[in-house]
Amino acid sequence: xxxxxxxxxxxxxxxxxxxxxxxxxxxxxxxxxxxxxxxxxxxxxxxxxxxxxxxxxxxxxxxxxxxxxxxxxxxxxxxxxxxxxxxxxxxxxxxxxxxxxxxxxxxxxxx
Amino acid sequence: xxxxxxxxxxxxxxxxxxxxxxxxxxxxxxxxxxxxxxxxxxxxxxxxxxxxxxxxxxxxxxxxxxxxxxxxxxxxxxxxxxxxxxxxxxxxxxxxxxxxxxxxxxxxxxxxxx
Numbered sequence: 001x002x003x004x005x006x007x008x009x010x011x012x013x014x015x016x017x018x019x020x021x022x023x024x025x026x027x028x029x030x031x032x033x034x035x036x037x038x039x040x041x042x043x044x045x046x047x048x049x050x051x052x053x054x055x056x057x058x059x060x061x062x063x064x065x066x067x068x069x070x071x072x073x074x075x076x077x078x079x080x081x082x083x084x085x086x087x088x089x090x091x092x093x094x095x096x097x098x099x100x101x102x103x104x105x106x107x108x109x110x111x
Numbered sequence: 112x113x114x115x116x117x118x119x120x121x122x123x124x125x126x127x128x129x130x131x132x133x134x135x136x137x138x139x140x141x142x143x144x145x146x147x148x149x150x151x152x153x154x155x156x157x158x159x160x161x162x163x164x165x166x167x168x169x170x171x172x173x174x175x176x177x178x179x180x181x182x183x184x185x186x187x188x189x190x191x192x193x194x195x196x197x198x199x200x201x202x203x204x205x206x207x208x209x210x211x212x213x214x215x216x217x218x219x220x221x222x223x224x225x
Contacts, residue, residue, distance in 0.1 A: 101157075
Protein backbone atom coordinates (compact mmCIF):
# COMPACT_ATOMS: atom_id res chain seq x y z
CA UNK A 1 0.00 0.00 0.00
CA UNK A 2 0.84 3.67 0.05
CA UNK A 3 3.46 4.98 2.47
CA UNK A 4 3.41 8.65 3.43
CA UNK A 5 6.30 10.24 5.29
CA UNK A 6 6.03 13.67 6.88
CA UNK A 7 8.72 16.06 8.14
CA UNK A 8 9.44 17.67 10.49
CA UNK A 9 7.62 16.08 13.41
CA UNK A 10 7.80 19.34 15.37
CA UNK A 11 8.20 22.90 14.15
CA UNK A 12 8.43 26.16 16.06
CA UNK A 13 8.27 29.52 14.31
CA UNK A 14 7.98 33.12 15.40
CA UNK A 15 4.68 34.83 14.75
CA UNK A 16 4.71 36.35 11.30
CA UNK A 17 7.27 33.93 9.90
CA UNK A 18 6.51 31.20 7.39
CA UNK A 19 6.17 27.49 8.11
CA UNK A 20 6.77 24.67 5.66
CA UNK A 21 5.83 21.03 6.15
CA UNK A 22 6.89 18.39 3.66
CA UNK A 23 5.50 14.99 2.76
CA UNK A 24 6.60 12.24 0.43
CA UNK A 25 4.52 9.38 -0.89
CA UNK A 26 5.43 6.06 -2.45
CA UNK A 27 2.59 5.16 -4.82
CA UNK A 28 2.89 7.13 -8.04
CA UNK A 29 -0.78 6.37 -8.75
CA UNK A 30 -1.97 8.50 -5.81
CA UNK A 31 -3.82 11.49 -7.17
CA UNK A 32 -5.34 13.39 -4.26
CA UNK A 33 -3.40 15.04 -1.45
CA UNK A 34 -5.29 16.73 1.40
CA UNK A 35 -3.92 18.51 4.44
CA UNK A 36 -5.64 18.40 7.81
CA UNK A 37 -5.27 20.56 10.89
CA UNK A 38 -5.97 19.03 14.29
CA UNK A 39 -6.23 21.26 17.31
CA UNK A 40 -5.65 19.71 20.70
CA UNK A 41 -8.34 17.15 21.57
CA UNK A 42 -10.37 17.87 18.46
CA UNK A 43 -11.03 16.17 15.18
CA UNK A 44 -8.82 16.77 12.13
CA UNK A 45 -10.25 19.36 9.79
CA UNK A 46 -9.49 19.67 6.09
CA UNK A 47 -7.67 22.93 5.37
CA UNK A 48 -6.54 22.53 1.78
CA UNK A 49 -6.14 19.83 -0.83
CA UNK A 50 -4.57 19.37 -4.23
CA UNK A 51 -5.03 16.97 -7.10
CA UNK A 52 -2.31 15.44 -9.21
CA UNK A 53 -3.20 17.53 -12.25
CA UNK A 54 -2.33 20.73 -10.39
CA UNK A 55 1.11 21.87 -9.24
CA UNK A 56 0.11 24.51 -6.72
CA UNK A 57 -2.97 25.74 -4.90
CA UNK A 58 -3.41 28.73 -2.62
CA UNK A 59 -6.03 29.75 -0.10
CA UNK A 60 -5.20 33.02 1.63
CA UNK A 61 -2.16 32.33 3.85
CA UNK A 62 -2.04 28.64 3.04
CA UNK A 63 -0.58 27.04 -0.08
CA UNK A 64 0.20 23.51 -1.15
CA UNK A 65 2.69 22.48 -3.84
CA UNK A 66 2.96 19.11 -5.52
CA UNK A 67 5.88 17.59 -7.39
CA UNK A 68 4.61 14.41 -9.02
CA UNK A 69 7.96 13.44 -10.45
CA UNK A 70 9.64 13.51 -7.06
CA UNK A 71 6.49 12.30 -5.30
CA UNK A 72 6.47 14.98 -2.68
CA UNK A 73 4.11 17.75 -1.64
CA UNK A 74 4.40 20.57 0.83
CA UNK A 75 2.23 22.83 2.95
CA UNK A 76 3.24 26.47 3.21
CA UNK A 77 1.78 28.79 5.83
CA UNK A 78 2.75 32.44 5.54
CA UNK A 79 2.42 35.20 8.16
CA UNK A 80 1.84 32.62 10.86
CA UNK A 81 -0.41 33.46 13.79
CA UNK A 82 -0.74 31.83 17.23
CA UNK A 83 -4.02 30.23 16.16
CA UNK A 84 -2.10 28.30 13.50
CA UNK A 85 -0.58 26.25 16.32
CA UNK A 86 -1.85 22.69 15.88
CA UNK A 87 -0.88 19.31 14.51
CA UNK A 88 -0.93 19.13 10.73
CA UNK A 89 -1.38 15.89 8.79
CA UNK A 90 -0.78 15.27 5.14
CA UNK A 91 -2.44 12.40 3.32
CA UNK A 92 -2.36 10.67 -0.02
CA UNK A 93 -5.18 8.89 -1.75
CA UNK A 94 -6.00 7.13 -4.96
CA UNK A 95 -9.53 7.95 -6.09
CA UNK A 96 -10.52 8.87 -2.55
CA UNK A 97 -11.26 5.31 -1.48
CA UNK A 98 -8.43 5.05 1.01
CA UNK A 99 -6.48 7.78 2.72
CA UNK A 100 -2.97 7.23 4.03
CA UNK A 101 -1.81 9.81 6.52
CA UNK A 102 1.59 11.12 7.45
CA UNK A 103 2.69 10.97 11.08
CA UNK A 104 1.86 14.60 11.74
CA UNK A 105 3.73 17.83 12.42
CA UNK A 106 3.21 19.71 15.65
CA UNK A 107 3.44 23.39 14.77
CA UNK A 108 3.96 25.98 17.50
CA UNK A 109 3.73 29.66 16.63
CA UNK A 110 5.51 31.75 19.23
CA UNK A 111 3.93 35.17 19.85
CA UNK B 112 -23.06 18.30 3.76
CA UNK B 113 -21.78 15.19 5.44
CA UNK B 114 -21.68 14.91 9.23
CA UNK B 115 -20.08 12.09 11.18
CA UNK B 116 -21.57 11.33 14.60
CA UNK B 117 -19.44 9.36 16.99
CA UNK B 118 -19.96 8.29 20.59
CA UNK B 119 -19.12 8.09 23.35
CA UNK B 120 -16.66 10.98 23.60
CA UNK B 121 -14.68 9.36 26.40
CA UNK B 122 -14.56 5.84 27.72
CA UNK B 123 -12.62 4.13 30.50
CA UNK B 124 -12.67 0.36 30.33
CA UNK B 125 -10.84 -2.37 32.29
CA UNK B 126 -8.50 -4.77 30.56
CA UNK B 127 -10.37 -7.78 29.21
CA UNK B 128 -13.71 -6.00 28.89
CA UNK B 129 -15.58 -5.72 25.57
CA UNK B 130 -15.77 -2.59 23.45
CA UNK B 131 -18.33 -1.14 21.11
CA UNK B 132 -17.90 2.26 19.47
CA UNK B 133 -20.53 3.50 17.09
CA UNK B 134 -20.31 5.89 14.19
CA UNK B 135 -23.21 7.13 12.10
CA UNK B 136 -23.27 9.29 9.01
CA UNK B 137 -25.71 12.04 8.21
CA UNK B 138 -26.15 13.82 4.90
CA UNK B 139 -24.62 11.25 2.57
CA UNK B 140 -25.71 7.89 1.28
CA UNK B 141 -23.39 5.04 0.39
CA UNK B 142 -20.27 6.61 1.92
CA UNK B 143 -16.88 5.02 2.41
CA UNK B 144 -16.32 4.72 6.16
CA UNK B 145 -13.10 4.42 8.12
CA UNK B 146 -11.87 3.79 11.65
CA UNK B 147 -8.58 5.36 12.69
CA UNK B 148 -6.65 5.18 15.94
CA UNK B 149 -4.41 7.94 17.13
CA UNK B 150 -2.06 7.08 19.97
CA UNK B 151 -0.88 9.94 22.18
CA UNK B 152 1.41 12.21 20.20
CA UNK B 153 1.30 9.92 17.20
CA UNK B 154 -0.19 9.91 13.74
CA UNK B 155 -3.41 8.47 12.36
CA UNK B 156 -3.38 4.72 11.93
CA UNK B 157 -6.01 3.29 9.59
CA UNK B 158 -7.68 0.30 11.26
CA UNK B 159 -10.64 -0.58 9.03
CA UNK B 160 -12.44 0.77 6.04
CA UNK B 161 -15.75 -0.12 4.46
CA UNK B 162 -17.12 0.59 0.99
CA UNK B 163 -20.58 -0.81 1.71
CA UNK B 164 -22.84 -2.81 4.00
CA UNK B 165 -21.07 -5.91 5.25
CA UNK B 166 -17.86 -5.00 3.40
CA UNK B 167 -14.94 -4.52 5.79
CA UNK B 168 -11.25 -4.35 5.01
CA UNK B 169 -8.68 -4.56 7.79
CA UNK B 170 -5.42 -2.68 7.55
CA UNK B 171 -3.83 -3.84 10.78
CA UNK B 172 -4.34 -7.30 12.34
CA UNK B 173 -5.29 -6.96 15.98
CA UNK B 174 -7.96 -7.83 18.52
CA UNK B 175 -10.34 -5.23 17.11
CA UNK B 176 -13.08 -5.85 14.57
CA UNK B 177 -15.48 -3.68 12.62
CA UNK B 178 -18.95 -4.16 11.24
CA UNK B 179 -21.24 -2.19 8.98
CA UNK B 180 -24.79 -3.40 9.58
CA UNK B 181 -26.38 -0.43 7.80
CA UNK B 182 -25.27 1.95 5.07
CA UNK B 183 -24.67 4.81 7.49
CA UNK B 184 -23.54 2.87 10.55
CA UNK B 185 -20.04 1.68 11.31
CA UNK B 186 -19.14 -0.11 14.54
CA UNK B 187 -15.75 -0.82 16.08
CA UNK B 188 -15.66 -3.71 18.53
CA UNK B 189 -13.42 -5.80 20.69
CA UNK B 190 -14.18 -8.90 22.72
CA UNK B 191 -11.32 -8.30 25.17
CA UNK B 192 -9.53 -4.99 25.45
CA UNK B 193 -5.77 -4.75 25.92
CA UNK B 194 -3.85 -1.91 27.54
CA UNK B 195 -2.37 -1.15 24.14
CA UNK B 196 -5.85 -0.42 22.79
CA UNK B 197 -5.87 2.92 24.59
CA UNK B 198 -5.99 5.86 22.23
CA UNK B 199 -8.12 8.33 20.38
CA UNK B 200 -10.44 6.62 17.92
CA UNK B 201 -11.73 8.54 14.96
CA UNK B 202 -14.42 7.59 12.51
CA UNK B 203 -14.25 9.20 9.09
CA UNK B 204 -16.45 9.22 6.05
CA UNK B 205 -15.76 9.91 2.40
CA UNK B 206 -18.17 10.72 -0.39
CA UNK B 207 -17.29 8.43 -3.24
CA UNK B 208 -19.49 10.22 -5.70
CA UNK B 209 -17.96 13.59 -5.02
CA UNK B 210 -15.16 15.11 -7.05
CA UNK B 211 -13.82 16.64 -3.88
CA UNK B 212 -14.02 13.35 -1.95
CA UNK B 213 -14.86 15.34 1.20
CA UNK B 214 -13.18 13.26 3.88
CA UNK B 215 -14.86 14.19 7.18
CA UNK B 216 -13.94 13.09 10.68
CA UNK B 217 -16.14 12.47 13.68
CA UNK B 218 -15.32 14.11 16.98
CA UNK B 219 -13.52 11.05 18.26
CA UNK B 220 -13.65 8.72 21.27
CA UNK B 221 -10.87 8.84 23.82
CA UNK B 222 -10.49 5.29 25.13
CA UNK B 223 -8.46 4.54 28.22
CA UNK B 224 -7.94 0.91 29.08
CA UNK B 225 -7.01 0.44 32.74
